[in-house]
Amino acid sequence: MAGPYPVPNATIPYWRTELHELDSHRSTVELPKKQDIVIIGAGFAGAALAHYLLKDNPSKPSITILEAREACSGASGRNGGQLRASRFANVARNMQAWGLETANQVALFEVANAQAIAALVAEQHIACDLRAVTTADVFVDAAEAAKITRLWDAMSRLDCPTLRDVTCHGPGDAAERATGVKGAKVAFAYESYLMWPYKFVMHLLAGVVGKGKGKGGEGGVNLQTHTPVHEVSETPDTEGYWTVATSRGAVKARKVLFATNGYTGGLLPEYDDAIYAARGSVARVVSTSSSSSSPPAPAFDSCGLDSKSPATVDSYFGTRADGSLIVGGARSAYIQDRSQWYRNFDDSTLIAPAVPFFEGWARKTLVGWDGESTGTVESVWTGIMGYTADDAPHVGLVPAKPGLYICAGFNGHGMPNVLLCAKGLAAMVRDGATFADTGIPACYETGAARLRKIAEGAAARTTGRARADIYLKYQSGC
Ligand SMILES: Cc1cc2nc3c(=O)[nH]c(=O)nc-3n(C[C@H](O)[C@H](O)[C@H](O)COP(=O)(O)OP(=O)(O)OC[C@H]3O[C@@H](n4cnc5c(N)ncnc54)[C@H](O)[C@@H]3O)c2cc1C
Missing domain, CATH: 3.50.50.60 (FAD/NAD(P)-binding domain)
Incomplete structure (x- = not known):
């Protein structure tokens, strides 16, 4: 084989x-x-x-x-434990690639999936830590934030059913205040779920x-x-x-x-x-501080951080009830070295450049996670996704x-x-x-x-x- x-x-x-x-x-x-x-x-x-x-x-x-x-x-x-039916950024990307009708079909299908999982969990009392949370598509790059805000304005005038459930924070300081993500320029918030898949x-x-x-x-x-x-x-x-x-x-x-x-x-x-196989990486980040100076819980329990373009999610996180964070992505740390991920199906080894990315992630990303009150990687792993052409x-x-x-x-x-x-x-x-x-x-x-x-x-x-x-x-x- x-x-x-x-x-x-x-x-x-x-x-x-x-x-x-x-x-x-x-x-x-x-x-x-x-x-x-x-x-x-x-x-x-x-x-x-x-x-x-x-x-x-x-x-x-x-x-x-x-x-x-x-x-x-x-x-x-x-x-990454995210059951995140995309209501805006992916819809924008899909609209550009496939047209509005298909983008809407996919977005509504994702919402229906999330609802079906929630219903099954409730009906069968499945102990999988399913939690309804607020998530946000967060943009930290000024040029990208301006671009996505223009797209948001344009799409708000179109028939995009899932956008009705999205709240726009920003542009400007409001995005950082609302999300607790350092340097956030604009954020689009909506309902989502976290779970133990x-x-x-x-x-x-x-x-x-x-x-x-x-x-x-x-x-x-x-x-x-x-x-x-x-x-x-x-x-x-x-x-x-x-x-x-x-x-x-x-x-x-x-x-x-x-x-x-x-x-x-x-x-x-x-x-x-x-x-084709595409290798990705996720880490569990825990606070390093003593309980008297614990860093603040992130304002939103989940975020996707877009730092390069509307088509990109560079990292994302979800909170756990114990205060730890599940952080995934880190693609900017290794995307140029295709051997690390493209058609790489070896999840027995780590993506080496992703490890320091995750180590510095909380300090770099979250308001209040500075100095002694920062996060450190408790565990890191790889997994194989099925990317489609x-x-x-x-x-x-x-x-x-x-x-x-x-x-x-x-x-x-x-x-x-x-x-x-x-x-x-x-x-x-x-x-x-x-x-x-x-x-x-x-x-x-x-x-x-x-x-x-x-x-x-x-x-x-x-x-x-x-x-x-x-x-x-x-x-x-x-
Ligand atoms: C690092 C990472 C982070 C991710 N984060 C998220 C996230 O937060 N939210 C989200 O929605 N999605 C996320 N995904 C994607 C999500 O996990 C997958 O889309 C989903 O789990 C796919 O399920 P699956 O059953 O199709 O695939 P898998 O769970 O991969 O199952 C395929 C199974 O087939 C078995 N198999 C393959 N070949 C053979 C063979 N020849 N013989 C016998 N068995 C075989 C494999 O061993 C495997 O168990 C992430 C994926 C990865 C890798």
Whole structure:
């Protein structure tokens, strides 16, 4: 297997310090020989697909989930903990790239995802520290702040439903006063959520496996961790079964669902241009001061700090109830050295230049976090995102391979996207729904024409043009 593939001995994220009993679970000693459905990947997408394939389903299919490492050990277990449906800055970026209608569709879909997660958490009492918070798109660069403010004024006159819930602070000193972010020139604040994604995903998995702490689940799924898939056959056999070859033998399945995110190209080479691994980094920052001189809690519990352009999030943070901060991004520290991140799927090592960035981050960024009352890095880790060449996830039928489906390529922004993508794809797999029936934004639909366009673009770029897709895509999580 040439890769990308999940590597052993991954760095340990804060979110994986309280492991669920199913973390290294194998439902059976041997792999089943034949299944109705095999899901590859036990991250958010894999768990959510299984959840919706079984939910209220009287004729339950046999399902096996194959996971290369531990459950939820990919991006879903090592992200920034932001469930942040973008209501402004990303909408502006998407409007420029795709037009207003599509930008609005995506923004409303993200809001619906966040609401669906909140409803599921409430309904099933999922202990995943979900908190409703205020977040803000914060701009610290004067020129960028002026540019985004002009865009804000223009978009306020258009039909942008999600902008109605956004409050603009600034331009000027008001932004720093409102957000507590040093040097903020303008900030756009709205409702968002923070959560412990691993605990949420493990609850979904426990529900489908029918064991552990998950409640309200349907049970019966065979979960096989530490079982890397090496290959999926090019064609089904004469009985219509695809062969999924693993390190522990083969499983045959009528339908195979790829929930493999940044690793998809390792199993489906036709997606190699469309979805590529991109390494990112997150740190947990704690205050260094004694309790008598603790730095002030940030005014907002979450912010995305745009420091270069409306298309860029250089760093972002979310608070924890214990006063620590989860800080992600740091791209400016290493973006020029492409070997650190581009098609880099090694989350067993750190991005070295990101570490000093995180060490100095609180002092540089937050009002009152100076002198002795500053922050220091308690832990730092890496994770692999699935960046897509055209910025949209891939959901639907794998072209020319009936029975294979994909739900992957969430671009460092999966938390407000995965759940309803998985729900829609599950409806296609189990009920024969069409993509259009699912309510997923049309630009997320995978297909032959989309892959061809991407491949042609990649070919054009390799014959001399700049990899605009890579240089413009400058967001890492949140
Ligand atoms: C550093 C970082 C920070 C992020 N911050 C945020 C954030 O704050 N907010 C947000 O919305 N999003 C964030 N994201 C993105 C978000 O985490 C992802 O979009 C989301 O978790 C994707 O879920 P997934 O299930 O598709 O992928 P993953 O969680 O990566 O799951 C894919 C699974 O497939 C398995 N797999 C792959 N290949 C094989 C194989 N051959 N055989 C068997 N198993 C295989 C992997 O081991 C993995 O467990 C961040 C991501 C990273 C890496």
